[in-house]
Amino acid sequence: MDHQPTRPSAPTNLRHPDLDQLDERILWELMRDAQITNAALAARLHVSPSTTHARVRALKEAGVIRSSHVSVDYAALGLDVQGIVYVRLRAQARPQIKAYARKVIRLPNVLSVTFMGGEVDFLIHVACTGTAQLRDFVAEELSMDPAVASTHTNIVFEHLTGLEHLGGGGFAAMRGEA
16 A cells, blocks of 8 residues: 655744734835835834834844835836746756756846746746847747747736735735734
């Protein structure tokens, strides 16, 4: 009789053990506006500026806050076309998945690389000057790589991010908590 060891199912509500509700509220507000001043953040959360300053510093030291970001209008920089390129690697290239991701994220025009499960291995978000540059980028930088089995490209008409539209529900709402 074949007996396969069973793995315990992963908890669905993993949280950093030291985070409390104030930490989550601070993170939520910083996700909405990473450039908010410490004084404005404290006022919004009805706590002292020294509290938010200490909490933000602790969140950075713990690695919960990894960086701050600016939302860029790529069209204003002459990058009028964005694309999503789905990449499937050859079966023989599977051991090089991490190396491929590290290589692709460094290519000009690449905004983000998402490693996925399923039929497609990577979703690559790019910004280009036009459709000709997008075509050439996919053909020369992505499709020609010996690790790549196939690519599929879609043009992005509009890109909205959840962070730009965060409501007041916070992380508890995202986790489905009441």
